[in-house]
Amino acid sequence: MKSKTRLTGRVIFKGDSGYESARKNWDPHTDKYPKVFVFAQRTQDVANAIKWARENNVPIRPRSGRHSLEVNLSQVNSGIVIDVSNMKKIKLNKKQGTVIVQTGNRVGRIAKTLAKQGFIAPFGDSPSVGIGGITLGGGIGPLQRSIGLISDNLLEVEMVNAKGKVIRANKKCNADLLWASRGGGGGNFGVYTKYKFKVHRAPAEATVYRITWPWNQFEKVLKAWQKWAPFVNDKLGSELSIGPKKGGNVTMEGLFLGSKSEAIRLLKPVTCVGTPTNKLIRLLPYTEAVNFLLPPDPVLTQRTSNQFSSGFARKPFPNKAIKSMRKFLENVEGGAGFFFLNWGGAVSRVLPRSTAFYWRKAKFYVEWNSSWINQAEAAKNIAIVRNTRRKLDPFIVGSYINVPDQGIKNSGPVYYGANYPRLRRIKAKYDPGNVFQNPQSITPARK
Incomplete structure (x- = not known):
């Protein structure tokens, strides 16, 4: 493969040692064979992987917790899997009541780390779920009636877009992307690398x-x-x-x-x-x-x-x-x-x-x-x-994007209700070429 961009991070091609263990997911019957896995160590590795994939016309799948409940949403044949599970920094600001976490953290690690410092971080029913997937899909769990969904506590994100450019979204800048990141599902707009949440004082x-x-x-x-x-x-x-x-x-x-x-x-x-x-x-x-x-x-x-x-x-x-x-x-x-x-x-x-x-x-x-x-x-x-x-x-109404069911036809309105048309417009703005896609991803609105 000829390419201007070089893959960085821990790179495992098909045929390399470690390929089979890189393929393992929560579901043991994964039947997809990606061309390459990139275990990103920093945001730049993610940017390089996206640029490399675009130059070589290779499909992309982001992965963090390996916990996707549908067997093939985080892998794709002959594609590149951008695995962010090694990016694990957690930075708590007690004074501001905020925490910045990298996308490779699992929910249990964040909840337990913050609890020791006297703060509540929301969680679901499993500690091994990646913070990225759970947040972007909404993030339900036993604390939601007290402090809201995980995504309701999201203040800012860092994301690498389809051009390999790092962008931030918060209330003041790219506010539409922040809106979409609070429940619009992972794998739709780009590869997320950092999340900033507000945190709550824990009871003793x-x-x-x-x-x-x-x-x-x-x-x-x-x-x-x-x-x-x-x-x-x-x-x-x-x-x-x-x-x-x-x-x-x-x-x-x-x-x-x-x-x-x-x-x-x-x-x-x-x-x-x-x-x-x-x-x-x-x-x-x-x-x-x-x-x-x-x-x-x-x-x-x-x-x-x-x-x-x-x-x-x-x-x-x-x-x-x-x-x-x-x-x-x-x-x-x-x-x-x-x-x-x-x-x-x-x-x-x-x-x-x-x-x-x-x-x-x-x-x-x-x-x-x-x-x-x-x-x-x-x-x-x-x-x-x-x-x-x-x-x-x-x-029942609707369905939860983090518990995907590929049997649902025309799944957009089922997962996102009346918010689907707006999500399609935001998709068209941040990923007009539909680079980030999977069998149930959001399709960009047509101009």
């Missing part, structure tokens, strides 16, 4: 909880949870997981930024339902509360592939929706199931159009997944997830 202590019920009580528990969770105190985040009938159970966990006695009182409407087999409600130093909610989650030793889908519910699931859930849960096994997260609070106080993340008015978020080890089971498992989406369609 927080109450964590985990309650478990037998699987056959899931309907009772879900009905109680969905009536209660969206309206409870804003300082209480609640995740409800329902495993498969075969070997699964029902677990409600989360945290309350307050006392144990108050948590017990607030949780009562759900804990008094059915016969819980396990009940843990514990006041912990805030640092330990973060560790409790973000237990180790190894990325590259997964054995199972997954198919996910997701949506937002504006009112409680009626019996008809719960019946479709039951059918799904009776037919899947392994690490499959349903996951719910309560909405409201700070998330719903932001208007749907004031950031790219549109789905503000929901009562709860829901996702479901099927998993398999043997590739021969893939088609059957993918089909059951997508079929369940069709059945739940009357009861």
